Amino acid sequence: MSPVFLILALVTLLSAVAAISFRNLVHCSLSLVVTFAGLAGLYLQLHAQFVGFAQVLVYIGAVAILIVFAILLTRSADTPNHAVLAPGWLVGIAVAVVVFGALGLAILKSEAISKKVPAAPEATVKQIGDALMNQYVLPLEVIGLLLTAAMIGAVIIAMRDDKEAK
Amino acid sequence: MLGEAIIKGMAVTAKNFFGSYVSKERLPTVQYPEERLVPKENARQFPFLVYDGDDWEKGLRCVSCQICEKECPPKCIYIIKSKDKKPDYKGQAQFYPARFDIDISVCMSCGICAEVCPFESIKMDTEFELSTGDRFGGLLLPKEKLAKSNEHYRKVHPTDAAASDAVLAAEIAKAEAKAKAAAEAKVKADAEKKPA
Amino acid sequence: MVESLDQLFVNLKHWALGFLPEALQPLVSAVLSIVPLVAVFGGLFAIVTIFERKGLGRIQNRYGPNRVGIPFTDIRLAGFGQFIPDGIKALIKEDVVPRAADKVVHFLAPVVLLIPVLLTYAVLPIGRNMTVVDFDAGVLFFFSVGAAVEISVFMAGWSSRNKYSLLGAMRGIAQMISYEIPLILSAVTVIMLVGSLKTSDIVAAQAGFTAGLPNWFVLTPWGFAGFVMFLIAALAESNRAPFDLPEAESELIAGYFTEYSGFKFALFFLGEYLGMFAIIGLGITLFLGGWHAPFPFLTWVPSYVWFMTKLLAIVFFFIWVRGTLPRLRMDQLMSFAWKFMIPMALINLVVAAVWHFMAGTGAARWVVCALLIAGPYVLLGRGLMENKHLGKRTYRFAD
Numbered sequence: 001m002s003p004v005f006l007i008l009a010l011v012t013l014l015s016a017v018a019a020i021s022f023r024n025l026v027h028c029s030l031s032l033v034v035t036f037a038g039l040a041g042l043y044l045q046l047h048a049q050f051v052g053f054a055q056v057l058v059y060i061g062a063v064a065i066l067i068v069f070a071i072l073l074t075r076s077a078d079t080p081n082h083a084v085l086a087p088g089w090l091v092g093i094a095v096a097v098v099v100f101g102a103l104g105l106a107i108l109k110s111e112a113i114s115k116k117v118p119a120a121p122e123a124t125v126k127q128i129g130d131a132l133m134n135q136y137v138l139p140l141e142v143i144g145l146l147l148t149a150a151m152i153g154a155v156i157i158a159m160r161d162d163k164e165a166k
Numbered sequence: 167m168l169g170e171a172i173i174k175g176m177a178v179t180a181k182n183f184f185g186s187y188v189s190k191e192r193l194p195t196v197q198y199p200e201e202r203l204v205p206k207e208n209a210r211q212f213p214f215l216v217y218d219g220d221d222w223e224k225g226l227r228c229v230s231c232q233i234c235e236k237e238c239p240p241k242c243i244y245i246i247k248s249k250d251k252k253p254d255y256k257g258q259a260q261f262y263p264a265r266f267d268i269d270i271s272v273c274m275s276c277g278i279c280a281e282v283c284p285f286e287s288i289k290m291d292t293e294f295e296l297s298t299g300d301r302f303g304g305l306l307l308p309k310e311k312l313a314k315s316n317e318h319y320r321k322v323h324p325t326d327a328a329a330s331d332a333v334l335a336a337e338i339a340k341a342e343a344k345a346k347a348a349a350e351a352k353v354k355a356d357a358e359k360k361p362a
Numbered sequence: 363m364v365e366s367l368d369q370l371f372v373n374l375k376h377w378a379l380g381f382l383p384e385a386l387q388p389l390v391s392a393v394l395s396i397v398p399l400v401a402v403f404g405g406l407f408a409i410v411t412i413f414e415r416k417g418l419g420r421i422q423n424r425y426g427p428n429r430v431g432i433p434f435t436d437i438r439l440a441g442f443g444q445f446i447p448d449g450i451k452a453l454i455k456e457d458v459v460p461r462a463a464d465k466v467v468h469f470l471a472p473v474v475l476l477i478p479v480l481l482t483y484a485v486l487p488i489g490r491n492m493t494v495v496d497f498d499a500g501v502l503f504f505f506s507v508g509a510a511v512e513i514s515v516f517m518a519g520w521s522s523r524n525k526y527s528l529l530g531a532m533r534g535i536a537q538m539i540s541y542e543i544p545l546i547l548s549a550v551t552v553i554m555l556v557g558s559l560k561t562s563d564i565v566a567a568q569a570g571f572t573a574g575l576p577n578w579f580v581l582t583p584w585g586f587a588g589f590v591m592f593l594i595a596a597l598a599e600s601n602r603a604p605f606d607l608p609e610a611e612s613e614l615i616a617g618y619f620t621e622y623s624g625f626k627f628a629l630f631f632l633g634e635y636l637g638m639f640a641i642i643g644l645g646i647t648l649f650l651g652g653w654h655a656p657f658p659f660l661t662w663v664p665s666y667v668w669f670m671t672k673l674l675a676i677v678f679f680f681i682w683v684r685g686t687l688p689r690l691r692m693d694q695l696m697s698f699a700w701k702f703m704i705p706m707a708l709i710n711l712v713v714a715a716v717w718h719f720m721a722g723t724g725a726a727r728w729v730v731c732a733l734l735i736a737g738p739y740v741l742l743g744r745g746l747m748e749n750k751h752l753g754k755r756t757y758r759f760a761d
Contacts, residue, residue: 026520030467033513049499053506061509061542065535068516072532125499125559168743172687179421179686186420195425 004045012038025071033064050125207323210290212270212307213279214314216330218255222313227287229260234279234288242272243279254285255334256341266309270296286330292322368664371398372491395494399483406673407635408445414681416441421685452628460523460621467521472622472629475514478507479633482640485561489653489666493562500561501553504644505546508599511637512538515608515618518630522621530617533692534608537598540699541605545595545641547707548588551714552579552648565652574658578651583731584714587739589649591707593676596645598699600638602680604687607695642676643669702742709738 015034022028036059043052086092132140186192196203213234217225235243246265254260279288291314298304320327366373375394379387412427419426430447431438459468485500487493497503512535519531553559556567570577579585598605601617609617619630646652650672653665690698713734720727 024464026464027467030513030517049497050502053499053502055506057502057506057509060513061506062539065512065516065539068513068520069535072520072528125502126557168740175686176682179682182423183417183420183682183685186423192423193425194423197425 002045005042008038008041008045012042026068029064029067029071032067033060036060036064050128205292205322207325209292210277211275211294212273212291212296213268213277213288213312214291214293214318215266215309215312216287216289216316216319217313218316220315222310222315224252225255225315226262226309226313227255227285228263228266229254229285229287230263230266231284233282233284237278237282239276239278240272240274242269242274243267244269256338258341263309266312267306268312269306271301271305286334289319289323289326289330368490370664371489371666392494399488399494400480403483403636403639404632406639407632408449409442410635410677411448412442412444413678414684415444417678417681418685421682449628452631453625455624457624457626458621462523463621464521464523467517468621469626471514471518471521472626472633474517475511475633476629476636478510478514479637479640481507482637483643486640486643487561487565487647487652488643488669489664492653492666496560496562499559501549501559501564501644501648504561504640505542505549508637508641509542511633514633518622519618522618524621526614526616527618527620530608530614530620533614534601534618537601537605537608537695537699540696541595541598541703544591544699544703544707545599547704547711548591548595549644549648551584551588551711554711554714555579555718561647561652565647565654568651569654571658576651576654576656578649578654578656580649580651582717583728583735584710584717585649587706587710587713587735589645591703591710592645592649593679595703596638596641597680597683598695599641601634602638603684604690605695606689607692638680639673639677642673642680645676646672697746701746705742706738710735 012035015031015038018031019028019035022031036055040052040055040059043055182192216227218227219225230245230247232245232247235241235245244265244267245263248262248264251259252262275290277290280290296305316327316331319330375391378394379391382390416426416428426441427444428441429438430441430443432443433446459465482504484494485497485503487496493500515531515534515538519527519529519534522528552564556564558564558567568576568578575581580589597603601608608614609619614620619627622630646669653669655661655663655665655668713731716734717727717731720730
């Protein structure tokens with residue numbers, strides 16, 4: 001494990017914990033931004049440039065802003081007074097530990113982990129583009145269609161108000 | 167409506183930009199410390215005390231009547247009346263201000279003091295470069311600094327000064343006529359007394 | 363001689379690195395690439411603020427700053443020393459933090475603004491062989507890092523606990539998100555035709571001359587339309603007039619950085635200008651041939667001089683625009699982005715594809731592509747203006 005990985009992992013984990021433990025929702029979302037940035041750093045550390053930058057562009061540039069906007073538009077910025085932890089937090093931790101243990105056991109026992117994995121080939125942006133446009137062109141088109149449909153739906157929802165007002 | 171108006175507007179500003187380097191008339195700004203505008207005759211800044219003759223202490227017109235002190239809306243004038251008297255421009259014995267201070271940090275340049283003064287002794291000046299490093303002492307002007315000659319008044323406000331000079335000349339003429347009449351009456355009385 | 367002048371800084375760096383032990387070289391190399399960049403663009407920021415004030419002054423028939431020159435002397439330099447007292451003033455001013463403010467977020471906001479902005483300079487090819495990091499996905503890096511600026515705007519606006527700051531931040535984020543789409547879409551045309559996200563490849567694709575004119579993308583129909591849209595979106599992204607709604611002085615005091623004073627305010631100011639230079643630099647790289655000379659007989663001029671000349675020319679154009687156009691209204695801003703810019707950018711994408719597939723048809727592809735852009739432009743422009751009833755304003759009571 002390289003020191004870079006350690007630092008990035010620590011930053012990602014700490015900010016992830018911070019994101020669920022702050023009282024103020026805006027602080028939580030800002031910690032989440034740090035988590036996203038840490039994840040992007042991890043991708044970059046694995047030489048996955050395209051995925052890393054796309055992570056920053058999509059998650060920090062769009063998703064985080066969306067979260068922040070949603071918080072701003074829906075509730076006041078005051079810090080809530082109730083406890084951070086839900087009443088059933090002990091049960092929650094127990095479930096989490098059980099799930100983590102089960103997953104960990106399954107992974108450790110699987111054959112994939114004992115095999116020596118050859119070093120991942122460095123994927124250039126061009127290769128990713130070629131793969132998207134040749135091999136995976138149908139899934140890409142389907143996703144595109146889905147997103148377009150969602151956008152048209154959003155436009156229609158936004159337009160309805162206007163008609164009723166008239 | 168396809169952006170032509172934007173190009174037209176850009177042309178106007180470009181003309182302004184280059185024109186300001188070519189023609190001086192485009193730039194109305196006066197480069198103040200080096201260039202200055204001649205002050206307008208009606209300009210008024212802070213009051214000053216008028217004196218006649220060469221010696222400001224002797225020629226000060228103020229008789230310390232304290233009307234201006236009472237009328238001043240922000241109360242920036244402070245006067246202490248003298249104990250003794252000295253002759254004024256008419257030769258009449260009058261009080262004079264032992265102390266006459268104007269706090270120009272309080273003064274609002276309304277000119278009421280100059281309007282109410284019956285002795286033509288407090289007038290408005292056009293001096294405006296009065297900034298100082300000492301904001302308490304430097305802005306409290308004593309009578310030594312306030313006293314300015316009648317020539318200065320004639321220079322900054324020629325029309326008003328002429329009117330004021332006329333008033334004073336009339337006063338002097340009246341006083342002289344009165345003195346003359348008194349003297350003649352005295353002579354007459356003396357003459358009437360003699361035969362008796 | 364010409365070659366060595368062109369590569370002066372590159373060779374200087376390699377020469378300096380030769381003195382160091384092998385282990386230190388990567389670190390020092392990075393420092394030697396970054397420090398001059400920060401210094402040059404910081405200095406450019408200082409000079410451009412003066413140019414802006416003087417230029418706006420001249421546009422409004424004033425002199426602009428013309429007093430301060432070299433400190434402690436009588437040399438005035440026509441006012442070009444103004445940034446020295448301005449900088450000193452910003453440095454020594456009291457740093458006021460509102461009592462109700464969220465102190466940590468309030469402190470972090472200017473830092474979060476400046477770091478991504480400085481990072482974007484890493485991929486700009488300032489001259490031949492003068493890119494700090496030549497990423498495989500350089501343009502994507504530029505846009506992804508630039509997206510972090512929005513977080514800073516939000517942090518500044520929200521943490522100040524001031525309604526003007528918050529309104530400014532809301533406007534700023536909405537504007538940046540809206541104009542990021544046409545910005546990226548207009549850049550995508552270039553990426554599509556070059557077939558690479560690497561900035562040095564994009565510059566290399568614009569090398570050479572045809573018939574005395576450079577092979578810059580701005581001199582093609584799709585490139586011209588893309589460049590104009592890129593410039594408009596860049597104006598909006600850098601919050602400059604006529605898109606300065608987030609910091610509209612007359613409405614919002616200073617927008618999201620209303621509650622900042624002293625050095626933090628200066629950092630916001632610096633971040634904004636550096637962001638503007640970076641986005642202009644990307645525009646030059648994508649459309650104006652990067653560091654290439656505009657004419658064959660001028661190729662002896664060093665490459666970095668060309669980059670800086672183009673940069674300054676566009677900065678002056680931005681100042682000119684600021685001195686001319688009034689600020690847009692919020693709904694005008696949004697409808698311009700969503701109803702005009704994005705459709706045009708999408709059409710331009712198709713036009714670029716048509717251009718690519720009509721290669722070798724000579725004048726025909728010029729005519730077809732120009733028509734494909736001009737037609738929708740006229741139709742969209744007319745269509746949007748249809749129900750606006752623009753014209754001379756009439757007053758009911760004032761006349």
